Amino acid sequence: MYEHHRKAMDNLVELLKPNPSFLAVITAGSVAQNKAKETSDVDVYLLVDDEEFERRKAEDLLAYTNHDVCDYPEGYIDGKIINLHFLESASEHGSEPTRASFVGSKAYFSRIPDLDNLLARISVYPEKNRERDIKDFYAQIYLYAFYFAGEAAKKDNTYLMSHAASNLVLFSGRVILTHNRILFPCHKGLIEAVTGAAEKPDNFVEQVNSLLLAPTFEKCMDFAKMMLAFKDPGISFDQAISRFVENNEWNWLTQEPPLQDR
Numbered sequence: 001m002y003e004h005h006r007k008a009m010d011n012l013v014e015l016l017k018p019n020p021s022f023l024a025v026i027t028a029g030s031v032a033q034n035k036a037k038e039t040s041d042v043d044v045y046l047l048v049d050d051e052e053f054e055r056r057k058a059e060d061l062l063a064y065t066n067h068d069v070c071d072y073p074e075g076y077i078d079g080k081i082i083n084l085h086f087l088e089s090a091s092e093h094g095s096e097p098t099r100a101s102f103v104g105s106k107a108y109f110s111r112i113p114d115l116d117n118l119l120a121r122i123s124v125y126p127e128k129n130r131e132r133d134i135k136d137f138y139a140q141i142y143l144y145a146f147y148f149a150g151e152a153a154k155k156d157n158t159y160l161m162s163h164a165a166s167n168l169v170l171f172s173g174r175v176i177l178t179h180n181r182i183l184f185p186c187h188k189g190l191i192e193a194v195t196g197a198a199e200k201p202d203n204f205v206e207q208v209n210s211l212l213l214a215p216t217f218e219k220c221m222d223f224a225k226m227m228l229a230f231k232d233p234g235i236s237f238d239q240a241i242s243r244f245v246e247n248n249e250w251n252w253l254t255q256e257p258p259l260q261d262r
Contacts, residue, residue: 145224
């Protein structure tokens, strides 16, 4: 950790510690992972008690930004407000981006005993989901490559072609990360994470760039065939359709519809 990042964290703790509702300041992001640049902002999770969390949630105040505690150019604290239930839930069934966000995290200040052990349980790869996830991701690859891209080409639908290509890249990347037992960090970090994977198709990133810059049905098919040669998907095309319907069209049966479908 750079000294000016450490000083910013010290200033943040000094600011928040007098308030008993704040239970911990947890490092996150590039600072926690020792990947920060001198100019990086400081990512944190701020652990608060349940009463403070519910108050902030009701007022849409779960994001926290502070420029005043940083004394270097354009530096700022970029934080999220959480409670202990959030951490416990994340350790049991957190999404991969949530788990990845806690890689390297430590309690910089804490009123909670043994908090670092709980944080360490969050940032582990969810092995029990691995085989199911690979099949689900391949179902997406099948449909976006061989169906949606084909429909887009037939109808000259630029939006659908772009959508098919980007999702083909996304779920191909997810297959590679899952195969290598690497947590999916977020869309912003997908290509960097895949680049660091030991096992992947040759020239994968180059193929990604070619597809996204000028997507066509033929490129989508070739990309999907590359992924099918990388690993046996374990499902037929008909089974892929069933999985796609469950994951994309009928997901509202077991949970609230995702934002894009409301």
